[in-house]
Amino acid sequence: xxxxxxxxxxxxxxxxxxxxxxxxxxxxxxxxxxxxxxxxxxxxxxxxxxxxxxxxxxxxxxxxxxxxxxxxxxxxxxxxxxxxxxxxxxxxxxxxxxxxxxxxxxxxxxxxxxxxxxxxxxxxxxxxxxxxxxxxxxxxxxxxxxxxxxxxxxxxxxxxxxxxxxxxxxxxxxxxxxxxxxxxxxxxxxxxxxxxxxxxxxxxxxxxxxxxxxxxxxxxxxxxxxxxxxxxxxxxxxxxxxxxxxxxxxxxxxxxxxxxxxxxxxxxxxxxxxxxxxxxxxxxxxxxxxxxxxxxxxxxxxxxxxxxxxxxxxxxxxxxxxxxxxxxxxxxxxxxxxxxxxxxxxxxxxxxxxxxxxxxxxxxxxxxxxxxxxxxxxxxxx
Amino acid sequence: xxxxxxxxxxxxxxxxxxxxxxxxxxxxxxxxxxxxxxxxxxxxxxxxxxxxxxxxxxxxxxxxxxxxxxxxxxx
Numbered sequence: 350x351x352x353x354x355x356x357x358x359x360x361x362x363x364x365x366x367x368x369x370x371x372x373x374x375x376x377x378x379x380x381x382x383x384x385x386x387x388x389x390x391x392x393x394x395x396x397x398x399x400x401x402x403x404x405x406x407x408x409x410x411x412x413x414x415x416x417x418x419x420x421x422x423x424x425x426x427x428x429x430x431x432x433x434x435x436x437x438x439x440x441x442x443x444x445x446x447x448x449x450x451x452x453x454x455x456x457x458x459x460x461x462x463x464x465x466x467x468x469x470x471x472x473x474x475x476x477x478x479x480x481x482x483x484x485x486x487x488x489x490x491x492x493x494x495x496x497x498x499x500x501x502x503x504x505x506x507x508x509x510x511x512x513x514x515x516x517x518x519x520x521x522x523x524x525x526x527x528x529x530x531x532x533x534x535x536x537x538x539x540x541x542x543x544x545x546x547x548x549x550x551x552x553x554x555x556x557x558x559x560x561x562x563x564x565x566x567x568x569x570x571x572x573x574x575x576x577x578x579x580x581x582x583x584x585x586x587x588x589x590x591x592x593x594x595x596x597x598x599x600x601x602x603x604x605x606x607x608x609x610x611x612x613x614x615x616x617x618x619x620x621x622x623x624x625x626x627x628x629x630x631x632x633x634x635x636x637x638x639x640x641x642x643x644x645x646x647x648x649x650x651x652x653x654x655x656x657x658x659x660x661x662x663x664x665x666x667x668x669x670x671x672x673x674x675x676x677x678x679x680x681x682x683x684x685x686x687x688x689x690x691x692x693x694x695x696x697x698x699x700x701x702x703x704x705x706x707x708x709x710x711x712x713x714x715x716x717x718x719x720x721x722x723x724x725x726x727x728x729x730x731x
Numbered sequence: 732x733x734x735x736x737x738x739x740x741x742x743x744x745x746x747x748x749x750x751x752x753x754x755x756x757x758x759x760x761x762x763x764x765x766x767x768x769x770x771x772x773x774x775x776x777x778x779x780x781x782x783x784x785x786x787x788x789x790x791x792x793x794x795x796x797x798x799x800x801x802x803x804x805x806x
Contacts, residue, residue, distance in 0.1 A: 381743075385764025385774035393775075394762075397747035411795050413744055580742040580773060593742045 350680040351717045355710030356497050356525060356658050357684055358547050358554060362611065366551060369395075369610035370603050381602045383579045392602050399609025400592075406550075406612055406620075407542060407560050408533040414561040416595040417605055421524040422448040424543035424559035427573040427595060428520045429453065429491065432541075435460030438486040440512070442474045442503070443467045444496045444693040449522055453491070462486065468696050471649045472501030480511040489518045494526040498693040498704065499648035500631070500658030502530065509538030518565075524548060528615045529656050530624055540565045549623075550615060551711070552608030555601055567591055574598070623711050627657035630709040630718050634659045637722035641729055647697045647704060660697070660704035663729055668705050671728060675705075679724035683707050736781040737766065738791070739800040740773040749777050752794045758783055769802060778804065 352360055373395055379388030381396045397412070404412040418424040429452045433439055439456070441449060443465050457463045464482045468474045479490060490512045495502045509519045518540045523532060527542075528549030534542055539562055546556030561567060572587055576597030581588040588594055615623065632652050638644050643664040649655050663671060672685035686703040687694055694700040707721065740746040746762060753760035758779060765776040779787050781803055791798055 383743075383774065385762075385776070390762050390775060393743050394747055394750075397744060397751070400744070401751070411748075413748060413795070578742070588741070590742045590745070592744055 350682065351721055353681060353683045353707045353709055353713070353721060355548065355713075356706065356708035359549065359551050359710050361712060362551050362553070362607075363614040365610040365614050366553065366607045370553065370607040373603050373606035377602070377606075381600055383599075395606045395609065396600055396602055399605045399612065402609050402612040402616065403544075403558065403560065406527070406532070406616060408535060409560055409563060411563070413591045414563070415558055416561065416592045417556070417558040417600055419555055419601070420547075420557040421522065421543045421545035423573070424557055425449055425491075425520070425522060426452050427559055428541045428543060428570070429456060429489075430573055431570040432489055432518065432520075433461045436462075436486065437488040438462040438464065438484050440464045440466060440479060440482045440487060440490045440517075442479075442492055443696045444472050444474075444498070444501065445491075445493055445690065446497055446522065446524065446693075447689045447691070448524070449491055449493065450692055465692070468501070470697065471647070472496045472499035472693065472696060473649055473654060474503050474508065476504055476507040476511050479508050480515075483512060483515050483517060487512075487515065487517050489520055491520040491522065493522040493524070495530065495656040495658070496648075496690070496693050497525050497658065498660050498688050498690050498706065499697055500655040500660070501649050502526070502654050502656055505539065506537045513538050525656055525658065528612070528620060528623070529627065531620045534560060534562045546604070546608040546611065550608060551611035553604045556604040556608040559595070561591070567594060570595075572597070618711070626711065627709060627713075628652050628655070630713055630715065631655065631657040631659055633715060633718045634707055634709070634722070637718070638725070641722070641726050643729055644725075647699065657709050659707045660699070661707075662699060662702070662704055666729070668703050671705050671725070674728050675721075675724060678728075679720075681721050681724055734781040735778050735804045736784055736787070737763070737769065737802055737804040738777040738779065738787065738798045739765065739769055739802070740775065740777070741797070741799050743773055743775060745796045746773060746775045746777060748794055749791060749796050749798075752790050752796070753777070753779060753787060756786070756790055758787065758790075766804060769800065773799070
């Protein structure tokens with residue numbers, strides 16, 4: 350089997366990840382942070398260690414600025430719902446995932462004004478276009494760091510510099526880049542960064558979170574969910590302290606322990622080294638695909654403006670047929686269709702049929718890429 | 732017996748942060764159930780060497796941890 354669906358969920362995971370999860374259940378079964386007994390303390394300590402690992406990954410000094418959530422979608426909902434009020438204006442791009450677009454469309458019905466800045470046909474956003482879309486009421490710019498369809502890596506640093514001078518917050522959707530691209534929130538100029546645990550961070554599904562940049566004042570962000578935090582129990586109002594303000598209810602300790610192990614593995618290997626490996630595979634894929642008659646590859650041509658996501662179509666063939674034959678005849682697993690991002694496909698000109706998407710990961714080998722290319726060539730010929 | 736102090740916290744996450752910071756600085760630090768004589772909402776308190784009180788408070792400030800209390804504790 351050749352697994353080329355890392356943009357959906359990374360697999361396999363480093364052995365450290367399932368080990369950390371099993372050990373959490375076996376050795377630290379208490380409720381993290383709800384009591385002073387030794388099992389609760391050990392559970393809480395492991396959750397805190399994961400918080401620290403995530404903070405180091407994003408170069409945020411205080412780990413309490415890492416808020417855990419069930420996934421990037423929940424973190425994005427927290428940021429969007431917590432920041433935007435009727436009358437506010439928000440700017441986004443034309444290649445966003447539905448994790449951004451659906452909450453924005455709902456907010457639009459409630460009186461938030463929305464501008465969608467068009468991207469070039471390769472999926473890249475022009476920073477000047479974002480700045481031109483700002484109004485006196487703009488509160489937020491929300492952007493995917495890299496498109497889950499075309500792999501286009503947005504020039505976030507330049508965009509953030511242009512919008513922050515107008516007092517606009519920057520929310521980054523790092524679902525495709527956490528663990529795959531070096532990320533320093535202060536250098537990029539990002540106020541809030543949503544990440545998921547089960548892709549590039551090699552953790553289990555059901556983990557993710559929102560990282561608050563050093564200078565972001567949490568007083569301006571309303572919680573999405575309120576409830577028990579193990580702190581200020583005498584109060585019936587939600588506490589203001591981080592991370593409790595945004596983390597109500599018992600945490601997914603097992604998953605977070607796995608996420609922590611995944612992040613530590615990524616940091617030991619080094620994000621830069623992982624990126625170099627994945628980009629070399631993506632280049633091999635792009636060149637090989639371009640040489641197959643009838644195949645059209647989407648996304649930026651310059652590898653440094655991409656992550657390892659390669660989308661393509663084959664003239665006269667349904668993407669669903671190609672996906673099925675890759676799986677059934679060759680054991681090659683990928684994802685076809687719209688990838689939860691209809692806006693991105695409209696930008697590329699691939700709506701409503703969608704594309705075939707190959708997304709290699711840390712454990713993918715060049716030989717596997719070559720086998721996938723040979724398989725596709727045979728499918729195209731027959 | 733040397734005298735101990737305890738740091739009380741508003742949140743458990745800040746208790747774990749304080750533990751890490753003190754241990755990293757080479758100080759004695761142990762999370763214990765909050766002693767009954769202190770009222771704190773967090774179930775955990777951090778026991779430390781009372782003689783190092785000023786250094787502990789300085790480290791907590793640097794780590795942006797606002798304690799709910801810092802008390803002498805003779806146990």
